[in-house]
Amino acid sequence: MAIEPRGRVQIDPNECKGCGLCIDACPPRCLVFEAELSPYGVHPARYVGSGCTGCGICFYVCPEPGAITVYRVSPPPKVISATEAGRAATL
Amino acid sequence: MAEYEVVHSKSPVFYPVYERKADLQHQTHYCPGCGHGVVHKLIAETIADLDLQDRTIFVSPVGCSVFAYYYFDVGNVQAAHGRASAVATALKRACPESIVIAYQGDGDLAAIGTAEIVHAANRGEPITVFFINNAIYGMTGGQMAPTTLVGQTTTTTPWGRRPENEGFPLRVCELLATLEAPVYIERVALSDNKNIMKARKAIRKALELQRDGAGFSLVEILSPCPTIWKMTPTEARDWVAEHMIRNFPLGVFRDRKVKMPESSRPPRRTVAEVLGLADAPAEAETPATRSADAREWKIKIAGFGGQGVLLLGQILAEMGMREGKEVSWLPSYGPEMRSGSAHCHVCLSSKRIGSPLIEHPNVLVAMNEISLRKFAPSVVPGGMILYNRRTVPADVEIPNVRVFAIPASELADQLGAAKVGNIVMLGALLELTGALSSATAETVLQGTVKNSDLLALDLQALHAGRDYVRQLPLEAR
Numbered sequence A: 001m002a003i004e005p006r007g008r009v010q011i012d013p014n015e016c017k018g019c020g021l022c023i024d025a026c027p028p029r030c031l032v033f034e035a036e037l038s039p040y041g042v043h044p045a046r047y048v049g050s051g052c053t054g055c056g057i058c059f060y061v062c063p064e065p066g067a068i069t070v071y072r073v074s075p076p077p078k079v080i081s082a083t084e085a086g087r088a089a090t091l
Numbered sequence B: 001m002a003e004y005e006v007v008h009s010k011s012p013v014f015y016p017v018y019e020r021k022a023d024l025q026h027q028t029h030y031c032p033g034c035g036h037g038v039v040h041k042l043i044a045e046t047i048a049d050l051d052l053q054d055r056t057i058f059v060s061p062v063g064c065s066v067f068a069y070y071y072f073d074v075g076n077v078q079a080a081h082g083r084a085s086a087v088a089t090a091l092k093r094a095c096p097e098s099i100v101i102a103y104q105g106d107g108d109l110a111a112i113g114t115a116e117i118v119h120a121a122n123r124g125e126p127i128t129v130f131f132i133n134n135a136i137y138g139m140t141g142g143q144m145a146p147t148t149l150v151g152q153t154t155t156t157t158p159w160g161r162r163p164e165n166e167g168f169p170l171r172v173c174e175l176l177a178t179l180e181a182p183v184y185i186e187r188v189a190l191s192d193n194k195n196i197m198k199a200r201k202a203i204r205k206a207l208e209l210q211r212d213g214a215g216f217s218l219v220e221i222l223s224p225c226p227t228i229w230k231m232t233p234t235e236a237r238d239w240v241a242e243h244m245i246r247n248f249p250l251g252v253f254r255d256r257k258v259k260m261p262e263s264s265r266p267p268r269r270t271v272a273e274v275l276g277l278a279d280a281p282a283e284a285e286t287p288a289t290r291s292a293d294a295r296e297w298k299i300k301i302a303g304f305g306g307q308g309v310l311l312l313g314q315i316l317a318e319m320g321m322r323e324g325k326e327v328s329w330l331p332s333y334g335p336e337m338r339s340g341s342a343h344c345h346v347c348l349s350s351k352r353i354g355s356p357l358i359e360h361p362n363v364l365v366a367m368n369e370i371s372l373r374k375f376a377p378s379v380v381p382g383g384m385i386l387y388n389r390r391t392v393p394a395d396v397e398i399p400n401v402r403v404f405a406i407p408a409s410e411l412a413d414q415l416g417a418a419k420v421g422n423i424v425m426l427g428a429l430l431e432l433t434g435a436l437s438s439a440t441a442e443t444v445l446q447g448t449v450k451n452s453d454l455l456a457l458d459l460q461a462l463h464a465g466r467d468y469v470r471q472l473p474l475e476a477r
């Protein structure tokens, strides 16, 4: 039986600049460079599709305002607001 | 199947699409891995969380972040290089309810803008400064900044920064923490996600303090510039950790309540009171002397320095004040005060004056030919020009503008002093426009000119100007 993932990320290839900071920072290492070039000529980041905990680290290291959206299974265990979610990312 | 909810996404404080950008309107203009974007996100998130979007004014600097106003959907002002904290001072004083943020790079804040930041901090202006230290001038291609590390190569220190030639890296937080007034100063770094979270906390704290009216706060953010450092984004991030933090220790340098002495509040008095004209406005209140003229006068007076151009403007402004009008007087000088050109702008209005700067006057007083040629084309249709000669040069013709040749200096010379030509002009101007009464002019001259011979001369000059206009053929008026 497959384990329910706790989180999920969505990366917008139109905004991602392929800097790789999120890939390097993701603790469970579930982000990779896309093999294909984006329309802007970079290899954007891509979620491998499993393993994400929804920790939010990739969101905060990414310099682009809207490149990454992080989702978490709802209702999330304790986190209520975006504020606390951010704090959780330090842990 | 589990349900998901969004926990982190693009802040509503950013525009959904960056329409001010010429192209690629879904991305910022920053290089991949640049620290500016990370700081922008932290600021935007805080503004949203604290519900400050509607009252935030963001002052962008000159540097790579010059276009920060492309992104932040708040009030935006873009300041000249180094002046963001001075501009922020003005904004905060004019709009104390606003949350005013000055965002500045290290070239901007610590080189050309050193004076502005030191004095804004020293005055305890209740603004928040976010200081992006990337140890380099990014926008201009990598010259040394005051914060460049010892030994760091830049285009202007190709063999590395040498303290004996370029001095040591400037530690802004430490410097400002010697001052009395600041309430909060902290240095953070974008070196890894833990430190990014500390940066987030510091940014939040600084804005909370401003919201609560605390005082001057500054957060310095050590920030990667992969492009100019010639590193990959991850190498640049690591370079912040290994080299920048060693030279710029992280931490809180100031965190305390500062109470400014109450006595430092200036008394609230009107300009008329300060100038000792407070008892005069009796005139202003009697409808008889209050000018019935509701027109807005935008008067530009131009000539050589020494022709009394600025004084004429001041007299008009004071007259306006005595007649209960809103007035402004704005001088501008040529390179030399004496023989150079000088001009000033005078607004007389029954409504509040938005800007004292006049681009399109409805009255131009040109005391010499250069000024006539220079400013005549800017006069609005229906406006008038008073030119200090008997005749107007044949090739000067401005459609829909009446040009009056008033030989003011010549008439003044006949009275015995060419320098009262400005007062002859005043007499003519009052007669032609009816903007203010000549009785008020006499009152102002009596208050301004202490020497009785000179006063007599000025009054003669005033009448000479008026009489000259009166003898002009009617169709010429």
Ligand SMILES: Cc1ncc(C[n+]2csc(CCOP(=O)(O)OP(=O)(O)O)c2C)c(N)n1
Pocket (backbone or CB within 6 Å): B062, B063, B064, B065, B081, B104, B105, B106, B107, B108, B109, B112, B132, B134, B136, B137, B138, B139, B140, B145
């Ligand atoms: C009065 C003036 N002097 C010089 C410049 C040229 N100039 C533009 S940006 C800049 C330095 C920017 O460096 P920094 O503040 O560190 O910002 P960064 O680009 O690194 O973010 C300079 C010197 C200018 N635009 N205006």
Ligand code: SF4
Pocket (backbone or CB within 6 Å): A007, A008, A009, A025, A026, A027, A028, A029, A030, A031, A051, A052, A053, A054, A055, A056, A057, A058, A059, A070
């Ligand atoms: S939210 Fe956390 S686990 Fe998920 S992709 Fe981002 S960094 Fe990795």
Ligand code: SF4
Pocket (backbone or CB within 6 Å): A011, A015, A016, A017, A018, A019, A020, A021, A022, A023, A044, A045, A061, A062, A063, A064, A067, A068, B033
């Ligand atoms: S950090 Fe952002 S811009 Fe960089 S690769 Fe990841 S999603 Fe793309």
Ligand code: SF4
Pocket (backbone or CB within 6 Å): B029, B030, B031, B033, B034, B035, B036, B064, B134, B138, B139, B224, B225, B226, B227, B228
């Ligand atoms: S030059 Fe440096 S500071 Fe400027 S946008 Fe690029 S990485 Fe950022």
